[in-house]
Amino acid sequence: EDKYTQSETDVLIIGAGPSGLMAAYWMARYGISARIIDKRDTKVFIGHADGLRARTMELFDSMGIQQRVIQEGSISTEANIWVPGPQGKLVRQAYINISRVDESPFSNTCLTQGRIERFILDSIREHSDLDVEYGVIAESLEYDEELRNDPNSYPITVKVRVLGEDDSNVEDRSEAAGNEMNRNNLLPDDWADLAQRKKLQKTQVESIKAKYLIGCDGAHSWTRKQLKIPVEGSNTDHIWGVIDVIPLSDFPDVRRLSIVTNTAGTILVIPRERGLVRFYVPVQTCEAGTTDRFDRSKITPDLIRERVQAIFAPFTFDFKEYSWWTVYQVGQRISAQSTKDNRVFLSGDAVHTHSPKMGLGMNMSLQDGFNVGWKIALAVAGTLKPEVLGTYALERHPLAEMLLELDRTWSPMFNDQKPEVVDTKASDMALIAAKFEDFADGWKVFYPTSSLVWKAEDNAEFAFARHMIPGERVRPVKLRNQAEGTPLWTTRSLESDGRFRILVLAGDIRNLMQKQRIETLTKALAGQSGSNTSPLDRYLEIPGRFKSPIDVLTIHAAPWKEVEFFDFPEILRPFDPVKGWAYDKIWCDDACIFDRYCDGTAYEKWGVDRVLGALVVVRPDQYIGWVGELGDLEGLTHYLDGILVKKFPTGEIDPFL
Ligand code: FAD
Structure with a gap:
């Protein structure tokens, strides 16, 4: 016990992904004593999530960072749907207008999560001294329920370890920087950040007491596990490959957002910044209903290339350069509980996960962090009544439910390849998109009546x-x-x-x-x-x-x-x-x-x-x-x-x- 340095902070945020950074933005704006730790040793630089919905862009505008996203990102105005035509050759069957200029000044914009993190980090630094402590892992959580009703108490104790040179998982924690990382892949400000990566020191341990804790620690949330909060749902049986490439292809819509289906499968084509295009490619289907993890090592960029070639045929497809790739198994999970006594909160992927094809995970996570962050910060400042914190779960949980419902309706569109289904796919997709449009774009959040939302009974x-x-x-x-x-x-x-x-x-x-x-x-x-x-x-x-x-x-x-x-x-x-x-x-x-x-x-x-x-x-x-x-x-x-x-x-x- 003695070896632990003791410290106190008002708010501790575990995880510096999209959700944790948004929550940290508010700590910076309100000047709250807070800490944010992440076990990765750097921010994300390449790959990961990339699609921003217009509502997220509106929030970024209110934070003053939207213009940087527009400057670097790639804007998608419609989604094109390609299916085999009468002669079996792929034809553009429909397009769904995904830009609604009468609703928002912004459109769906794609940019790597790494840049988005950069902009939020810069904003945090602009308003405070708060900085992410990278290479720090949370290892134990104690929560004293007795203290829960005293807003000035520190009911949370988290023991953390600064990962040092003698740690066994040093290799793992560098993975975030990407295996194919080279200077050409990075913009100068990110490169400078990577170059300044902390030199590994001796492992240190610290015991941090906090008034509030926000677990923004992703799909496998450590915080959620400590609180023994169950999740419902499971892995689905579909394995996807994702790759960011500079495409060499005569497919006409390779630089437009497209969904391409033929009997060999369905892929998603997402144009990105700096000539990159992302491909979401089904690579393997396990036995129906099995939740087993798959053998990741069998999947390579070459295999993903072959799958795209098969689905694009007779159009050509190849690449010489790729900046990032990964493989994942789709999981649809949600936990019914996103807080413990309104002292510990879960936000982002820690409470809900779904298939990345929706392009909503990061958006939801950013917006969760945005919702919970200001409330906690203003409560810590003493200005907000602590009972208002109950509105976080009230407002965000129904949206997580809705996200999963949308995902359950949308995902099969990518998996069912029967020829008769391929025929009706475009119209089915358009119907689903129309049904969920307002929600997916973020126009409608349906926040219910509470102390924060006054809806007059008689309207x-x-x-x-x-x-x-x-x-x-x-x-x-x-x-x-x-x-x-x-x-x-x-x-x-x-x-x-x-x-x-x-x-x-x-x-x-x-x-x-x-x-x-x-x-x-x-x-x-x-x-x-x-x-x-x-x-x-x-x-x-x-x-x-x-x-x-x-x-x-x-x-x-x-x-x-x-x-x-x-x-x-x-x-x-x-x-x-x-x-x-x-x-x-x-x-x-x-x-x-x-x-x-x-x-x-x-x-x-x-x-x-x-x-x-x-x-x-x-x-x-x-x-x-x-x-x-x-x-x-x-x-x-x-x-x-x-x-x-x-x-x-x-x-x-x-x-x-
Ligand atoms: P994460 O980004 O997962 O961050 C969690 C952080 O917590 C990590 O940095 C981790 O290191 C840290 N952490 C975990 N445990 C500990 C611990 N014990 N101690 C310290 N730190 C810890 N979403 C979209 O909106 N649009 C897209 O286009 C999109 N594309 C995607 C493509 C792919 C291939 C994948 C895999 C996901 C995609 N998503 C997309 C989803 C998106 O990436 C996630 O929803 C989002 O990153 C979740 O944010 P988060 O902050 O909740 O969690």
Whole structure:
């Protein structure tokens, strides 16, 4: 016991894959004492997951990293389906439009997980000193249930080992860098990272006490096993090979997302960055129903090449270069429980796995981490009521169920090769895609009613903003900055900086009655109306970050030329003696001559009256929490009271009690 160095942290994250890094992003944004460990000795550089759905891109925009993904990634606008035609030769039978420009500024984008991790890591470093501790493995977990109701206690003890030169599995932990790694495969910033890989030292051990633990440790989750949380489901009987190559092929859609089926099988063709194309190839089917692991050593890049050639025939296929390949057995698993007492949480592949052909695992894992991360961080900061943590399982578990249902419907499409099925495959696929479209793209998350999501029983909120639905995302729109005229998507202006955001949809302030309503509202926001405290000044600060956990953004609907920035009350455009006026706080739903996406239709898209406006609260993770009438500061305050911890200077009376 003595050899263990003892330490404490508020939050410990095990696993620095997509899910763990997203959770860590929030620790960085809120400035929380946290640690994140991973047994790999570096980040992922090549291969692994690669498909980003548009909703994930929207979240990346709110984090400020989306432009890097677009710059490097490959955008897929439709999925093409190829099947044998009347003469048996492959023909393009259909295409499914997977880009929905009316829904989102972003499309499905493919880029290696390694780059995505790079961008999140860079963002974490930009906002804090938090850094992933690589080459550190968690080895034992103790959890003291007695302490679970005391938010300031440390019920978790995790013993970790810094993997050193005398460890037997040193070879294993370097595998993440890829066997075919060479400098040409990497971009300079990743290469620098790899070159700085820590020199192996002597093995060290440490005992870390934590208030909260997030197990983001992947499909074989160590944390889940320690908690003895069961998983349901099993391996399916299909073995797949995946390879990233520069293709040499006369198949016309080799640089388009395609599903190619003939009697030799079905493959998935996914164009990627830097001329790479990924192929998902069925390589072996075990005895139906068997869950045995297969003999991995039999599968090689040459074998995968032959399988692609057989399915592509009579089109040609070959490659000289590949950057990464792997083999896996599809597993569909889910655990019913994703938390222990809301002190230990499981996130990402640790709670659900399915076939990579859905291209959703990383997206779901990123979004799980995003959901749980801000809640834990804000609870640790003392600003969020700890009971809100219960909404993680409530919100994410039904989506994991849905993911598996989609996978169960979709996967057989790739496995059943009977000629009569091949015929109807394209239309079947289109039907499934249509059924799950909103979910798969992430538009619909169906977050249910909770302290964080207020759905009025009589749907009263619909009267004010018909398409702003509590528990769903804010449909992205492009708005003009009132002071500058610059157009910007709301995915960017609603920055994921950790604060709740009140959207004052001010309507048309040329109308005198409306102007009066805004003045009444802003007086209350400023705490100048009778005994009411302002909601901006009512809750505990986010220590070291923000004086108030709430930000205000105003979006009005008058023509930009007919109102001025200074027509809005000062609380909506605060003044800082050093930084001047907050020009980024007033936005206008008006057309911009040089940007056709900024077309003055935001209020219509949101279902808001252009004169009367509405009031909306957006949660830190970019989902709508509350919607009401412009003047309903009381309703809004009730909502926030259920979530945030109030500060009451001595003697002050809570006006809403
Ligand atoms: P992981 O990425 O698995 O990360 C877990 C981390 O925990 C690892 O780094 C591991 O080293 C660490 N760890 C585990 N145990 C310990 C321990 N005891 N101590 C310390 N560290 C530990 N998804 C998509 O959305 N789109 C795709 O196109 C896509 N393609 C895929 C292709 C392939 C071939 C595969 C295999 C998966 C694909 N996926 C895809 C799925 C995606 O990779 C996963 O869903 C995603 O990586 C899960 O993220 P995670 O953070 O939950 O777990």
